Amino acid sequence: MGIALIKDVIDLVEQFQEGESGKFYQNNIDGFKQWIFDEVENSISIEEPDWEGKEKGRSPESIISTLLVHMNRYAKTYSRSAIHGSPFSTQDEFIFLINLKAFGPMTKMELIKKNIQEKPAGMKIINRLINQGWVKQIPSLLDKRSKILELTSKGTETLEAQMENIRRATRIVTGDLTRKEKMQLISILKKLEDFHQPVFSQNYHPSILLDKVNSDNKNKS
Numbered sequence: 761m762g763i764a765l766i767k768d769v770i771d772l773v774e775q776f777q778e779g780e781s782g783k784f785y786q787n788n789i790d791g792f793k794q795w796i797f798d799e800v801e802n803s804i805s806i807e808e809p810d811w812e813g814k815e816k817g818r819s820p821e822s823i824i825s826t827l828l829v830h831m832n833r834y835a836k837t838y839s840r841s842a843i844h845g846s847p848f849s850t851q852d853e854f855i856f857l858i859n860l861k862a863f864g865p866m867t868k869m870e871l872i873k874k875n876i877q878e879k880p881a882g883m884k885i886i887n888r889l890i891n892q893g894w895v896k897q898i899p900s901l902l903d904k905r906s907k908i909l910e911l912t913s914k915g916t917e918t919l920e921a922q923m924e925n926i927r928r929a930t931r932i933v934t935g936d937l938t939r940k941e942k943m944q945l946i947s948i949l950k951k952l953e954d955f956h957q958p959v960f961s962q963n964y965h966p967s968i969l970l971d972k973v974n975s976d977n978k979n980k981s
Contacts (some may be wrong), residue, residue: 772796835933842929846922847892852885854926857894857911857919865898865910876960894918
C-alpha cells in the first residue's frame with residue numbers, strides 16, 4: 761500500500777470525525793464504511809427523467825403526487841380481482857384482517873390508525889367484519905371498560921382461502937421491478953411514511969392541515 765493512499769485514508773477519517781457525521785453515523789468502522797458508501801452514492805449524478813407536462817413547468821412534486829394516486833388505483837383494481845367471488849366486499853376488509861393476524865388483538869382505534877383510515881369509515885369496516893363473524897370483541901385485560909378486537913377462526917379461514925390471490929395481486933403491483941429497485945422504492949416510500957404518519961395521527965382539521973404542516977416543516981429546516 762502506497763504512502764499516498766494511506767494519507768488519503770487518514771484524510772477521510774479526519775473528515776468523518778470532524779464533520780457532522782456524528783449526528784448520523786456510529787463512531788466506529790461500521791459507521792465509517794456507511795459514511796463512505798453514502799458519500800459515493802451522493803456524488804453519483806442521477807439522470808433526471810422526463811414526465812408529462814415537464815416542458816410546460818410541471819413540478820416534480822406534481823408528477824409524484826399524480827403517480828402515487830395512479831398506483832393506488834392500479835393496486836385497488838388488482839385487489840378487486842383478488843377478492844372476486846369471495847365473501848369480501850372491499851380490499852379494506854381483508855387488509856384489516858391481515859393486520860389483526862400480523863399484529864395480534866388491538867383496539868378499534870389502533871386498527872383504524874394502522875390502516876390509515878378515518879374513524880367513521882374504519883368503524884363501518886369493523887362492524888362488517890364483526891357481523892360476518894370474522895372478528896370478535898373481547899374485554900381488555902388493561903381496562904375492563906374497553907374492548908379488544910381479535911381475529912376469529914372463521915376470519916382466519918376466510919383470509920387464508922384468499923391469500924394466494926392476494927399474494928398474486930401484490931406481486932403484480934410491483935410490476936417488473938428488480939429486487940434492487942424494490943429495495944430502493946421501499947426506502948423512499950418508508951421515508952415518506954415516516955413524514956406523513958405523525959401528521960395523520962394528529963387528526964388536524966382540514967381547514968388548518970396544510971398551513972400546519974407547512975409551518976412545522978419550515979421550523980425543522
